[in-house]
Amino acid sequence: MKEFICINCPLGCHLVVDDSDKNNVKVTGYTCLRGKQYGIDEVLHPKRMVTSSVIVLNGKMPVVSVKTKEAIPKGLIFKSLELLKGLKIEAPVHIGDVVYQNILDTGIDFVATRNVERSK
Amino acid sequence: MKNVRILIIGGGPAGLAAAISAYDKGERDILILEREDKLGGILNQCIHNGFGLHTFKEELTGPEYAQRFIDQVNERQIKYLLNTTVIRVEENLEVKALNEEEGLLNIKAEAIILSCGCRERPRGGVNIAGSRGSGIYSAGTAQKLVNIDGLMPGKEVVILGSGDIGLIMARRMTFEGAKVKAVVELLPYSSGLNRNIVQCLNDFDIPLMFSHTVVDIKGEDRVTSVVIAEVDDHLNPKMETAQEIKCDTLLLSVGLLPENELAKGAGVSLSRITRGAYVDDNLMTSVPGIFECGNVLHVHDLVDFVSLEAKEAGEKAVEYINESEHIKIDRIEIKAEDGVRYVVPEFILKNNDASEMTLKMRVGNVYRKTKIVVEADGEVIHSKPKQIVTPGEMETIPLKSDEVLKLRNAKEIKVYLRSV
Numbered sequence: 001m002k003e004f005i006c007i008n009c010p011l012g013c014h015l016v017v018d019d020s021d022k023n024n025v026k027v028t029g030y031t032c033l034r035g036k037q038y039g040i041d042e043v044l045h046p047k048r049m050v051t052s053s054v055i056v057l058n059g060k061m062p063v064v065s066v067k068t069k070e071a072i073p074k075g076l077i078f079k080s081l082e083l084l085k086g087l088k089i090e091a092p093v094h095i096g097d098v099v100y101q102n103i104l105d106t107g108i109d110f111v112a113t114r115n116v117e118r119s120k
Numbered sequence: 121m122k123n124v125r126i127l128i129i130g131g132g133p134a135g136l137a138a139a140i141s142a143y144d145k146g147e148r149d150i151l152i153l154e155r156e157d158k159l160g161g162i163l164n165q166c167i168h169n170g171f172g173l174h175t176f177k178e179e180l181t182g183p184e185y186a187q188r189f190i191d192q193v194n195e196r197q198i199k200y201l202l203n204t205t206v207i208r209v210e211e212n213l214e215v216k217a218l219n220e221e222e223g224l225l226n227i228k229a230e231a232i233i234l235s236c237g238c239r240e241r242p243r244g245g246v247n248i249a250g251s252r253g254s255g256i257y258s259a260g261t262a263q264k265l266v267n268i269d270g271l272m273p274g275k276e277v278v279i280l281g282s283g284d285i286g287l288i289m290a291r292r293m294t295f296e297g298a299k300v301k302a303v304v305e306l307l308p309y310s311s312g313l314n315r316n317i318v319q320c321l322n323d324f325d326i327p328l329m330f331s332h333t334v335v336d337i338k339g340e341d342r343v344t345s346v347v348i349a350e351v352d353d354h355l356n357p358k359m360e361t362a363q364e365i366k367c368d369t370l371l372l373s374v375g376l377l378p379e380n381e382l383a384k385g386a387g388v389s390l391s392r393i394t395r396g397a398y399v400d401d402n403l404m405t406s407v408p409g410i411f412e413c414g415n416v417l418h419v420h421d422l423v424d425f426v427s428l429e430a431k432e433a434g435e436k437a438v439e440y441i442n443e444s445e446h447i448k449i450d451r452i453e454i455k456a457e458d459g460v461r462y463v464v465p466e467f468i469l470k471n472n473d474a475s476e477m478t479l480k481m482r483v484g485n486v487y488r489k490t491k492i493v494v495e496a497d498g499e500v501i502h503s504k505p506k507q508i509v510t511p512g513e514m515e516t517i518p519l520k521s522d523e524v525l526k527l528r529n530a531k532e533i534k535v536y537l538r539s540v
Binding site for chain 1 (some may be wrong): 167168169179180181184187266267268269270294296314315317318319323324414500507508
């Protein structure tokens, strides 16, 4: 049994999810079908977008913000952040530039979310 | 004296969207004044995702959302001045501003759009007793230090207030290696979005303590601990429940205050509830030719709604300056009652054209199984059932043109909650 708060709307339904049988996950406490699906997704394959920042060399700003291009498995959040530690990239950087390729074999990259031009 | 048709004060999401819509409405003589060294405003430091779902149907981070609007401003070659601080706006639409290169600028505008956003409520605004060691920051200041300057404000953190910025910063500090020991909320509910409580606190087992507050801050040079206590129904701390939490940093996320000093100087009448200007359905303030949009008008929870409101302000400002003469149209107040704290716009122009309109509002408490009712002279014009309304979420009521027409012809308009 796992408990979640549904994030689809302000109602914030308290869901109880029984995942003892992975092929037949049972959700209770939802008000609408989006809540039921949220409960199922949260036990079977919870995912999160991860956003952070990376040091930039010779840029007009000292750091550039980054995101995982798509949501990654929730269990990989801290391992993915480890990959950014000590990483330094050279300016210029532009939105969408790949900052780190293929996070932990997920096939998903960290990409820049800000333009940082080169300082003169 | 320099003349400009439309002057926009503030180059954040509201100012950018207003400039683009004014241009698209046919006006070419537009100038944006921005205090910071880049356009984009607060979005530049909001590096988390969740922006733009309504506008672009995809989830962007703050800087990405801002860049889409900055690109549109640049494509249209709309003029802007950076590092430029406006120091005064006069009732006759004369503006004084300063920057390093040009010194004092005197600008005369035909319409002014105030899009100056908000400021954070500081420690003095919530009267926390205790020492004044370093390590006490507003959540937004900490956000700027981490995300723009690449600096960490501390290692062991307590956050007072569960507004969205506080929640977002709980996760951000955790990502950068800090230990967030607790988020302490005075009220029995959070003013933040559910999504942020789940994804910023629950995901990382950060405790959220409702009906608690900080009663003391300890540490001479640097914060060493804070004392928190539960509060009673009147929000007074119960000192027997006091407990000390060791930490080196206290972040305050205790509310946003629309930055209306310029508006005040120009004689614009302000609402004591929103702390923004009173506006009519053209988003014009009590001073003819001065418009407001975005967080300076009232605090929004989604930037998408700021962009929509600002688009309207840009269009209405162009319509205003193109009028051959400014006829004063009477306006009627939209009263907020029974659970509704405020409605924006506060006034609707009488006997004007029928057009679609969106009423924006916030409620004063959590209400379940209710409906939002718009009433004109005792007749229900619009009723929107809601499973739940909370103070943390702005509610919107889109009105059709025939409904708007009824409001324009009414003598008394009310918006209120009714339980169902």
